[in-house]
Amino acid sequence: MQVIDVTLRESVYYESGMSYEDRLQYLRDLCELIPNDFLQYVEICFIDNDVDKDLNYDEKFIRDAYYGIKVACNLLYAGSAPMEIILKMEKEADAMGVDYFDCADSSGSFTPTYTDELSKNLMAYRGNLEIGLHLHDHMRMALANALVAQKNGVELADVSILGAGKGGGNMKMEEALLLLYGKEIINYNLLHGLSRMIEEFCNMVSKNPKDDSKAFINYLTGVFKLNLKDIETLEKKSQGNSDIYLKCLLGEL
Numbered sequence: 045m046q047v048i049d050v051t052l053r054e055s056v057y058y059e060s061g062m063s064y065e066d067r068l069q070y071l072r073d074l075c076e077l078i079p080n081d082f083l084q085y086v087e088i089c090f091i092d093n094d095v096d097k098d099l100n101y102d103e104k105f106i107r108d109a110y111y112g113i114k115v116a117c118n119l120l121y122a123g124s125a126p127m128e129i130i131l132k133m134e135k136e137a138d139a140m141g142v143d144y145f146d147c148a149d150s151s152g153s154f155t156p157t158y159t160d161e162l163s164k165n166l167m168a169y170r171g172n173l174e175i176g177l178h179l180h181d182h183m184r185m186a187l188a189n190a191l192v193a194q195k196n197g198v199e200l201a202d203v204s205i206l207g208a209g210k211g212g213g214n215m216k217m218e219e220a221l222l223l224l225y226g227k228e229i230i231n232y233n234l235l236h237g238l239s240r241m242i243e244e245f246c247n248m249v250s251k252n253p254k255d256d257s258k259a260f261i262n263y264l265t266g267v268f269k270l271n272l273k274d275i276e277t278l279e280k281k282s283q284g285n286s287d288i289y290l291k292c293l294l295g296e297l
Contacts, residue, residue, distance in 0.1 A: 045194040048085040048176065049074065049187035049217060050202045051245065054209040058249040066248040073244050077237035082221050085114075089201070118178065122162070123153040131165060144200060145173045149189070152182025152212050159189040163196040165257035176200030182212030187223055190215060194224060203244045206256055218242060218260050222267050235264070235290045243271050261286065264293060 056193040117137040137145045159271045166175045175198050190201045203220045207213030216240045222230055242260055246253035265275055282289035291297040
């Protein structure tokens with residue numbers, strides 16, 4: 045499953061938002077910190093001529109960002125739509141020649157059982173589309189839903205750093221990349237890059253990164269199935285230095 049970062053769109057839900065320059069810097073940081081094998085696409089949302097809109101990006105932004113453009117058809121509140129309507133819209137999107145067909149769990153109501161049914165139906169037709177899901181985390185099921193969709197062949201999933209987004213937030217980039225790709229290919233560069241991205245994003249939206257950085261480190265104890273003794277040993281070796289902690293975790297020190 046490939047991953048699309050949608051943080052640039054979702055950052056508007058933070059009180060301070062992100063300035064034009066911050067948004068460009070965010071893209072530069074992604075290129076520098078996250079290996080392209082893990083994060084293939086970045087969504088910059090729509091373009092229109094109303095420059096006063098929060099989600100508007102002009103031609104200069106796109107030119108400066110150096111990203112190619114693809115078009116997605118996003119079906120909002122997919123969990124509230126009858127399956128036959130979703131599949132009808134999928135075929136219509138394919139006929140229009142769009143690149144991606146995304147079903148968005150806008151209300152955070154998807155369960156793994158529903159996601160299994162939806163993803164199997166979407167992949168049964170598919171046509172020339174790449175199929176994706178935009179999973180909200182209201183009920184803390186975003187990752188579980190993504191893993192079910194991945195098993196059924198769904199090709200794309202949206203993520204945002206720290207789960208930036210409305211309501212319960214989106215699927216967290218720093219968590220999804222590790223589970224969707226598997227522990228066996230996790231390396232220091234990825235973990236270090238994610239840790240730095242958390243800090244950089246918090247600085248851009250005037251948020252203290254301390255708690256979020258600690259939460260990411262704690263999440264790794266679950267990914268690596270560490271017991272209490274392992275955790276105490278790592279903390280003793282690292283003495284509060286996150287880079288040393290990550291290297292010890294991976295057996296590189």
